[in-house]
Structures are given as structure tokens and as C-alpha cells.
Amino acid sequence: MDIFNNLFPGLYDWINALLHDWFKGAMPADVESVLVSAIMALIVAISAILFMVLMVLIMIWLERKNAARIQDRVGPNRVGPYGLLQPIADTIKMLIKEDIVPTNADKLVHLLAPLVAMAPAVLALAVVPFGKGMTPVDLNIGLLFMIAVGSIGVVGIFMAGYGSNNKYSLLGGMRGVAQVVSYEVPQVLTVVTVILLSGSMSLVKIVDAQGGWFGLQWNILALPVGLIAFVIFYICALAEVNRSPFDLIEGESEIVAGFFTEYSGMKWGLFYLAEYFNFFIVCMFGATLFLGGWQGPILPGWLWLIIKTYALVWLGMWIRMTLPRFRVDQLMKFAWKVLVPVALANLLLTSILIGVYNGIGF
């Protein structure tokens, strides 16, 4: 299994050495090392993005197939075997659709909104530990980076709501801000529990700390606090990426299509893509923080991460197909009157339990 584990780090080292050989002597050594590391970072970034695009295409297919099965339908089965090429057909359709911008809209904001929604989803990839020695950038504040970047996306949603100059869009945008802002509080509070359990904010160290018991000492198994924290994190994750039952900002039965009422063609496609990107990434972070990341027996690390992420993604699809949408007042009540107090209590319980366990100063 070592060969599979070392596949991507080995490839990285090989290209790195190749580039070093290539540029050697052509320029001063310090310039050369900066240039090579920049090129390597570019390669890593592009491969991470391609990986995500592939994952998201599979995920869109999976979601449609899953939804169909839960509703007792067959789902897409015409384009390619088992309808596997359906997401690609969808992409082509979006590309050749006309882009309609309303005359009243704020054109610049309308254009920039999908870009602002999409960019943080890609930027968050920079700190994900994909496998053993496969972290693009090992920041010592990776967790904070992940949360900070994750909350930029809502700016794009509000820009779309404001820039469209349509009251449904504006309502959707405002709901989006209120919702994301409310669910961010319990989420950041539960993440503190993970820091307490692992003693670090670096995602690499957090995964390493879960490596005991043959790679099964996951934070979720630190009962009872880990499980409570995971449930809160997952609920907040669904709300942060506006998945059903928290998809009030789209709420097609109330406000047409929410913030993307006035979007069409590839701009709409970017919002759609950003939603799936964000959902996949937030599930990846859930797997990293609570389910041991790439740790696991027998199989190579990166495969474990993909399996765990898809397990969480699938859970989200199941929830989406099963539960009806919340009302706005229920949504806010649930965040502030249930999740925040439980998260605070869980945090206190964790710190006391760790204190008792370690016997620090007692």
C-alpha cells in the first residue's frame, strides 16, 4: 500500500527535481528556488482544481441518481453508461445558453457576483490535507483560514441579490446573509472543541492527532463531546452552503429562485458549481476534523478521505430528499436558541473533561 500512499508525493518530488535540474545554472540559486516553488505551487493548485471539478461532476451525477432512487424514479440514464456523462451534457448546455442581463441591473456587480461566490471555494483547497504529505500549504492556522475563507462566499450571494435589482433577488440575498451569519456562530464554537482535542490549529496536526488505534482514533469517537460537536458542525455546514432543508435563499416556492432569479447561462452555472464545490469542501473539512481525515487502515490515505467525504455528501443528499424546508423564523430560532447554547455547553464540557483527564493543576 505504500506505493499508493506515496504516489502523489513521489510525483511531486520527481517534477520538483526535474525543474531544479532544468533551471540550474541559468539563474542565481535563490531566484531559482523561488521560481521552482512557484511553478510547483501552480501545478499543485491546478491539479487540486481539476480534482475538485472531477469530484463535483461525479457528485452532480450521484445527486441526481440518488434523488431519483429516493423518489422511486430511474434518473438520468441516456447520456453515457448509467447516465454518467449527464453532468458534462449539462455543462455544454449551460455554455451555449444566452446570457441575459436585465437593463435595470447593476451590471458590474451582477457580473462579479458569481466570481466572488466561486473564488473562496477554490481558495479553501489550499489547506486541505488530501493525504499523507499531500497538503498543498501546511498553514499553522489552517483551521482559521478555512473558516475565514469559507465565509467570503456569502458576499457573492449578497452581491447577486443586490446587483440584480429585483426584489426576489434582494430578499434571497438578505436571507442568505442572515442565515450564514447565524449558523457561523455555532460552527466556529464547535470547531474550538476540535482544537481542544487536538491541541493545534494546523489541519495536518489535527489529522495526525487522530492517527491512533490503527488510524481509527477519530475525534467523533471522543464521546460524548466529539459526536455532539460533529452533529452541530454538520448541521451548520448544510446551512452555510445553503443546502436543503436550509435552502431558504433559493426558496422557489416563495421567492422564485432567490438570489439567482436574474441569472442565466454560465453565470448561473457558476453559482450552481460554487454550491457543489462548497458542499464538497465543507464535507471534506468535516471528514478532516471529525472523521480522521486521511487516516484509516489498509487503504491509501487519499482514498480514505474521498470515501469519508462522499459518505458525508451522501448523508446530505439523503437529508435533502427527506426533509421539507424550514421557515425563516424557525431557522433563526434553531440557530440561536438551540445550536449556540448547545455548542457553548459542549465547549465547557470538553474543557472540563480534558482538564480532568489530564489532571492539569487539579
Next chain:
Amino acid sequence: MLDRYGLVGIFAVMALIFPVIPLLMAWVVRPKKPNKTKSTTYECGLAFEDFPEQAQNVWVQFRVQYYIFALLFVVFDIEVVFLYPWAVAYDSLGLFALVEMVAFLGILILALAYAWRKGLLEWV
């Protein structure tokens, strides 16, 4: 070697470039046939131009409720920022850190209880 934040910067540049590519591709291949009706603002079952001047303006005042939740969010988020370094250093700080943080969180919980009691958390 580039600094770690230099690498993050390269990721940021890629993150900005990546969404532009599909937009450019679409710009090349898509049809461009705008007409007046197509580019009016969407409205359910009615023509938007028939609306009175007042109703066509959608950038209006919004509910103060959103503002209150935003304020609560700012308070809690800043509190949490103080919790992060504490959580990292918790193992080495001992009982003192625990007591301090219980007091800190106590004030936070008190504020939440006050907001709750005052009815700020009700969505009306």
C-alpha cells in the same frame, strides 16, 4: 523557497482565474440576441414596466431585524477569536485557564440570555 503565504497567494490567483475561464468560453460560443422584453426585470405574471414608479425601485430600506442579528454575530464572532489561542495553549495553561474561560464564557452566555429575554431572538 516561497513563503507559505506566497503559496496561498498563488492559490488565490488561481482561484480568481478559474471561474473566469468558463465565462470566457460561454462568451465565445453563446448566442447574443437581446431584446427589450427579454431584458426586463423578472416579475410574476405581470409586466414590470406597468408597475408604478414606487414599486419599480427595489433598493429600499430593509428590516431592522437583520441588523440585530448582524450585531449579535459580530459580538459572538469576536469572542470566538479569543477562544482560539486559548484552545491551542489549553494543555499547558492549567486550572487558571479553565477558570478564566468559564468566566469569559459565562459573560457570553449571560449576554445571550439577556438578548433572549429581551426578545431579540424572535423573528417577527
